[in-house]
Amino acid sequence: MEILIKASQFILSLSLLIVLHELGHFIPAKLFKIKVEKFYLFFDYKFSILKKKVGDTVYGIGWIPLGGYVKISGMIDESMDTEQLAQPIQPWEFRSKPAWQRLIVMLGGVFVNFILGIFIYIMLMWSYGERYLPNENVKDGIWADNALAKNLGLKTGDKILSVDGEKVKKFRSLPLEFINGNNYQIERNGAVLDQEIPEDFISQLMDRGKSAGNFLNVRYPFVIANVQKDSLNGGADIQPKDIVTAINGNAISYYDEAKQALAEFKGQDISITVKRGATSKEIPVKVSNYGNIGVVFSGTSLKDLEKLGYYDLADFEYSFLEAIPAGWNKSIKTLTDYMKQLKKIFNPNTGAYKGLGGFISIGSIFPSEWSAQSFWEITAFLSIMLGFMNLLPIPALDGGHVVFTLWEMITGRKPGDKFLEYAQVVGFILLITLLLFANGNDVYRHLKDYF
Template sequence: MELAIKIFQFILSISILVILHELGHFLPAKYFKTKVEKFYLFFDPWFSLAKKKIGETEYGIGWLPFGGYVKIAGMVDESMDTEQLKQPAQPWEFRAKPAWQRLIIMLGGVTVNFFLAWIIYGCLSFFNGETSFDTAKVDAPMNYTSVAKGMGFQDGDKILKVDGKTQNNLDKLALDVLLSDEITVLRNGKEVTFPTNDDGKAMAFRDENPKAFLTPRFPAVIDTIVNAKTAAAGLKVGDQIVSVNQHKINYYDELTGEITKNAGKNINVEVLRAGTTQPLVLEVSKDGTIGVSSYKQMTKFYETKHFSFGESIGRGFTRSIESLTYQVKQFKLIFNKKVQGYKKVGGPLAIIKNMPVDKARDGSVSIDWTAFWSFTAMFSVWLAFLNLIPIPGLDGGHVIFTLYEMIVGKPVPQKILENAQMVGVIFLLGLMLLIFGSDIFKMVTGGF
């Protein structure tokens, strides 16, 4: 059931993005009286799942879910149908239109993608607000794993700035650190700035959750007990565990570390209760747990900010730019020789696996609509950026050739357009096969 919901979300999100992107090309083309021969959701090599011709345009659904397209008469596109181009240009063809009109038609898709992200982010801010973990409210230093120490952090460091900027949102802080060049911390009472080590970043990317190297610290005050044996041994909600086998415990992460080391054994603990310490003997399971939690106290560090309608408009724009900036910055990790972030790049199967779902306590699974729309907005602005890359076969390739014509005063020769389009299509098909093949390889070898 969970897989079915994830697949449905992926198809729904992609369908929304593709239809609106192609509508961004379709509407200005029709406005400028350019003939649109096809409007397709997904690609239809050899056959389509459904199609219907209305007026001069055939609307359909293809079977290959890698995007979609509008086929505009008189345009060199991914169909590589050049027979029409051998004939004299007709007034209703793309090639017969002024360069500025062709430029608007080609930029229509990415424009719609960006505005869609803007609208979604704005609506999310207005209706849901924005909830974040405020690290400024935490007095204790962060818990730095071996990965964080590999980047240059030391126990006791308090992060002040990342690349010269303050960041108090925990989720963004971890990502900022991964993308950073230098960190400024308060270390032993002094400000220290150090370059972030790529070796540590490489270690982070080998973990299933690359951002898990940075977690807030809080006392080991027990707020939940689910193990009957632990409760029977005398541990109570509100107790603070201060030592395990005579090892002093200051924070909850230190407690879990000591418990894990004693899997399958009994441990001697001291708890602070009503101002006095009491000794207890607790049984640790073979899995290295005692069935307790201390995370409810973290709720006081979360903050939800609400926005008025007017504020949400500006916030939607800002979030779109932030999303795009983060994604573009990640390129330097993807192509970094040490970090090798490209190994984390996934295609459709990886995206489906990571689609968000809402899991209830009874085990039922449903769509987390807030997460779904957040993903759709992020993916929309990402598609806008990717389509602007000047590669023949993408909108950016057509835009570059059109801008060249507007600057030089004459069009690029038709043969060059055709050859460039062919090279671009082959490159993009090869890239899709590589990404999809990587997904299959990871699935077969357990790399997901």
């Protein structure tokens, strides 16, 4: 059921983005009186799931869910219909129109993607506002209890001040900032230190697969989830939701402090102080030779941590007018972050190419339970990502067509049809290779995590 829910959201989001992207080409083509022969969701090689002709255009749904297209008369596109180009130019064809009109038609899909992403972010800000933990409110620093954080040079208690010279606003954005960044600044024991992010950090992250988890965490109180009944302290008066506040009389605030303190009392009888509701209770316990007391530590949500007084969350509500700049800023941040990631992918030393993913990766970012907020947040991200990817100057993408048209507008020389045909083939082969590599990465990571 979980896979079905994720897949359904993925297909719905992808279909929406494809239809609107192609509509961005379709509308200006119609406005400039260019004949549009096909408007398709997904590709229809050999046959269609559904199709209907209305006027000059066949509308349909193909069976290969790798995108979609509009077939514009007189344009070399995904259909590779070169027979039409051998005929005399007709006034309703794409190639008969002035360069500025052709440029608008080709940029239409990208324009719609960017506008859609911005619009969704604005509506999300207006509808839900923002609630997050400001990085500056993590007063006692982070919890660096994993190899990745340590490889970065981080220690528990470090306060992260900036990444690449930019102050980090939201704590939850720190992992992405480290993935995209090159250096960072921390405060440790009152001293400000500048550190380099290892060039192969993304490679380290990908090599650990699912075990990497979230490598940066806030510090949590020692909240007890349950007691192991067959442990040394199975009969002790310890209850779920107890919060350990002292070890053998020494006050502690966080779980990492408790671990360190218990390690000093291996094999000894000590006491712990717990907060239970509004009261405190001292309980005698035995410490094992491994430095634990036989209880399960409970992770705590940020909302509960706020109630317990550990962190203050920021909570913003926006009027519609206030949501416009907030949504715009969110869109720009999404785009710049994606551009940074793409830059690292093209640097083999970073190992970022290992993180390149296909349909499995994209589908997996959707939640296993329906959430309108999450669905639209992901759809906005994918819309901006799709818009940027289509702007890349690769033949077979909108960006490739744009480059050739701009060349024509600047030089006054139009590339020949044969050249455009060969460029389209090269671009198509490149995209297929990239698609196979990305989805192969997905399969490899899945098998690696499984075995």
